[in-house]
Amino acid sequence: MSEPVVVVEGLSKSFGGVEAVCGLNFTVGPTEVLGLLGPNGAGKTTTIHMLLGLVTPTAGRVRLFGMELDTNRVAVLSRLNFSSAYIALPSNLTVWENLNVFSRLYGLKKPRKKIEELLELFEISHVLNRVTGGLSSGQQTRVNLCKSFLNDPELLILDEPTASLDPDIADKVHQVLNRIRNERDMAMIYTSHNMAEIEKMCDRIAFISQGRFVLEGTTAELLAQSGRASLEELFIAIARDRGLPGEAP
Amino acid sequence: MINRVSALVLRYMYLYRRSLARLGEVFFWPVMELLVWGFLTMYLESEDVGMTVSYLLGAIILWDVLYRAQMAISLSFTEEIWVRNLLNLFVAPLRTFEIPLATASVGVIRALVSLTLLSVLAAVLYAFDITAVGFALVPFVASLLLFGWAVGLVTMALVLRFGQAAEALVWGVPFLIQPFSAVFYPVSILPVWLQPLAWSLPSTYVFEGMRAALASGVLDGSLLAMAFVLNVVYLILGTLFLGLTLKTVREKGYLSRIGME
Ligand SMILES: Nc1ncnc2c1ncn2[C@@H]1O[C@H](COP(=O)(O)OP(=O)(O)OP(=O)(O)O)[C@@H](O)[C@H]1O
Ligand SMILES: [Mg+2]
Numbered sequence: 001m002s003e004p005v006v007v008v009e010g011l012s013k014s015f016g017g018v019e020a021v022c023g024l025n026f027t028v029g030p031t032e033v034l035g036l037l038g039p040n041g042a043g044k045t046t047t048i049h050m051l052l053g054l055v056t057p058t059a060g061r062v063r064l065f066g067m068e069l070d071t072n073r074v075a076v077l078s079r080l081n082f083s084s085a086y087i088a089l090p091s092n093l094t095v096w097e098n099l100n101v102f103s104r105l106y107g108l109k110k111p112r113k114k115i116e117e118l119l120e121l122f123e124i125s126h127v128l129n130r131v132t133g134g135l136s137s138g139q140q141t142r143v144n145l146c147k148s149f150l151n152d153p154e155l156l157i158l159d160e161p162t163a164s165l166d167p168d169i170a171d172k173v174h175q176v177l178n179r180i181r182n183e184r185d186m187a188m189i190y191t192s193h194n195m196a197e198i199e200k201m202c203d204r205i206a207f208i209s210q211g212r213f214v215l216e217g218t219t220a221e222l223l224a225q226s227g228r229a230s231l232e233e234l235f236i237a238i239a240r241d242r243g244l245p246g247e248a249p
Numbered sequence: 250m251i252n253r254v255s256a257l258v259l260r261y262m263y264l265y266r267r268s269l270a271r272l273g274e275v276f277f278w279p280v281m282e283l284l285v286w287g288f289l290t291m292y293l294e295s296e297d298v299g300m301t302v303s304y305l306l307g308a309i310i311l312w313d314v315l316y317r318a319q320m321a322i323s324l325s326f327t328e329e330i331w332v333r334n335l336l337n338l339f340v341a342p343l344r345t346f347e348i349p350l351a352t353a354s355v356g357v358i359r360a361l362v363s364l365t366l367l368s369v370l371a372a373v374l375y376a377f378d379i380t381a382v383g384f385a386l387v388p389f390v391a392s393l394l395l396f397g398w399a400v401g402l403v404t405m406a407l408v409l410r411f412g413q414a415a416e417a418l419v420w421g422v423p424f425l426i427q428p429f430s431a432v433f434y435p436v437s438i439l440p441v442w443l444q445p446l447a448w449s450l451p452s453t454y455v456f457e458g459m460r461a462a463l464a465s466g467v468l469d470g471s472l473l474a475m476a477f478v479l480n481v482v483y484l485i486l487g488t489l490f491l492g493l494t495l496k497t498v499r500e501k502g503y504l505s506r507i508g509m510e
Contacts, residue, residue, distance in 0.1 A: 104256030
């Protein structure tokens with residue numbers, strides 16, 4: 001098997017006294033999609049931010065593409081990208097201006113062609129010259145996704161990427177993501193509170209609760225292990241019991 | 250590196266094109282300031298106070314260089330927090346120091362634009378020729394830009410550490426320095442125990458140098474040399490402070506918090 005793009009060993013983070021993430025170990029292969037599922041405050045965003053070097057772990061280490069981020073920032077960051085419902089592109093610039101700036105940050109030689117292709121892919125070509133802040137949140141989310149594909153990332157990290165999308169547009173986004181995965185190798189780490197989306201998009205799911213992986217595997221494996229009928233049922237069981245399903249009273 | 254820095258510079262140029270308020274910072278406020286101070290100096294001149302007029306106008310124009318250079322760094326950075334763009338930048342393949350480098354370049358452009366505008370206006374309205382300071386003008390301006398950046402690095406770090414709550418500091422920090430920089434009066438006016446503080450700031454040497462040059466037409470090289478030495482020291486301290494703050498901010502997880510606020 002080819003080298004994993006993400007290797008995480010003993011990753012932990014505590015904020016003051018609060019343990020947000022405790023001793024996570026996992027890898028993500030070059031074509032694999034790992035879904036992080038868990039209740040609010042479980043530690044999903046903290047984990048992702050540690051991968052991206054935004055938060056320093058208390059313990060453990062992260063290797064991306066076989067490198068440490070700290071000592072290879074530019075090399076590592078130019079091969080991955082990130083998008084989240086909670087961040088935005090400057091609202092006072094046009095879509096073109098924003099994507100042009102980020103194309104250049106990612107070292108693209110001919111940004112216009114790439115930008116037009118991506119807008120077309122996400123079916124928002126008509127917003128090219130509009131001011132980003134004036135777009136609907138669904139359009140903004142797709143512009144953010146365009147930004148995260150500018151560098152053809154080998155690893156795409158998405159934190160609740162479809163949180164503001166209507167089901168129709170969310171479905172289109174899923175199709176685009178899957179189309180890109182069919183065309184070339186791309187690993188993804190994906191968080192969402194939408195079970196159907198996680199089931200559709202992810203090869204492997206890690207259930208995270210109070211900073212720990214409590215279950216890990218494909219949807220079928222998780223359901224078989226836990227004896228639950230659906231991911232949703234399993235999620236609720238884990239969220240309420242705050243522990244392994246089946247163990248709680 | 251040049252490409253990445255120029256990409257960021259482009260980002261701020263777009264911003265100035267889109268935002269009247271931001272353009273106002275370059276054109277409107279400096280002009281308003283010059284008008285107020287200029288007319289005041291004209292009035293004082295009619296009261297026959299000699300060189301004071303030139304001193305004051307020179308001080309206003311040069312102080313503006315320092316102020317704008319500082320603001321350019323920290324305001325551009327605050328802007329990224331306002332628009333929730335900070336994390337996009339921190340996950341892009343940028344080296345951390347490339348962000349202040351870009352904002353500093355924007356600062357130079359801004360300062361030069363403001364400076365040109367103010368010099369022309371001062372010449373037209375008050376017949377004050379800032380080039381009367383002669384060749385000294387270039388190193389004076391350069392020295393103030395450098396000090397402005399050093400202060401900007403510190404305010405940028407404070408904004409990272411305290412988020413939007415530190416915004417007031419962005420505007421206020423230069424005014425913590427102003428009373429001790431001998432901008433509008435010579436160091437000798439300050440109480441003796443404050444004078445060492447004044448002489449520890451590079452800006453003091455520039456404003457003292459400016460007055461000397463205006464009065465005698467001769468440039469005191471040793472004043473400028475001291476200003477540059479101190480600038481190097483403050484730039485190193487500013488960079489260290491920013492680096493340390495970034496480390497703390499990553500440890501405490503503030504970066505993800507302010508990035509998403
Ligand atoms: N910067 C921080 N300072 C203090 N505590 C933090 C910080 N960031 C996260 N936490 C805490 O760490 C825990 C995990 O938070 P995190 O944001 O990772 O959860 P999450 O799984 O992404 O939740 P959600 O589904 O709501 O997005 C929470 O208890 C949170 O309060
Ligand atoms: Mg989260």
